[in-house]
Amino acid sequence: MTKEPPSRLSSVDEVMATYAISASPVKRVVFLSLGLVFIVFAVIGIWVPGWPTVSWAVPAAFFFSMSSPRLFRWTMENRWFGNAIFDYYATGKTVPKHAKYGIAGFITASTLLSAYGVWEVSVRGEGVLSQPSTWNGADPGFGPATVLLVGLVGVWFILIRVRTRET
Template sequence: MERLETVDDIVELYCVASSPGKSRLYVGLGSLFLVFAVIGVWVPGWPTVSWAVPAAFLFSMSSEGMFRLTLTNRYFGSAMFDYYATGKTIPQHAKYATVGLIALMASISSYFVWLVSTKGDGVLADPSSWNGADPGFGAGTVILVGLIGMWYVGFRVPTRE
């Protein structure tokens, strides 16, 4: 695919807000996610960014004007423009960093899940003393999901040349 050069070219190819029904759906879901993000400001442990990012995505897809605003935003517009202009690709270094962060966070998360739910109050060197309620499925699930994410980013997301 050749690189798209203008915002108009990108909007013409990728803007999906072609029907009022889709627009309302995207605005409705974006509003719901935004409410969840605002709740995260006050409720400890409730994520904020994890809800705000999809909300921004849904709002940008809700109308051509919002999509244009996303592509021309002074803070992150150039990255979004490059992503769409090159056919929804990411640079190789970003791919490495993303896969590395997924591996790191999945490892840390699975360790803490194992520590709390499998090991419990037991002694590390004596597995028979582990008194947690989970035989290891929680930590294994976190590792499996992390591996799927690493595979997806590594092999399914196109790399920018």
């Protein structure tokens, strides 16, 4: 899955010709609406520290590629995240190796923290951490297990299914 794409597209016009597709009118409205929601989240990330920008702009560009050629072009040409979106599409929808491992690490850390939080609230209850027999929470452990499973699927998807580029 980490093969380099055969060639890099060199212009926004080439990306548009390769990835912009048309959808039925109903789908266009749905895709346009979803793209606008994602773009609002991406714009929030420009000013809020710690809030991702490109992570929201990639799905926005995807939805715009099926609904609005003008907005699809805009996602690749704007000054805040356009270069990252253009690189993603121009290289055959690939992610740099360092970003891929960073994303997987972030998913792992946030999954572990979330699973611990769910465990603390729903499983341990009033019990003592070192004495499982005193745990009196209402959940026998399905909540934290579900969080861990979803996190594992996310890490698997990023590491195995998302194509990688070296630079």
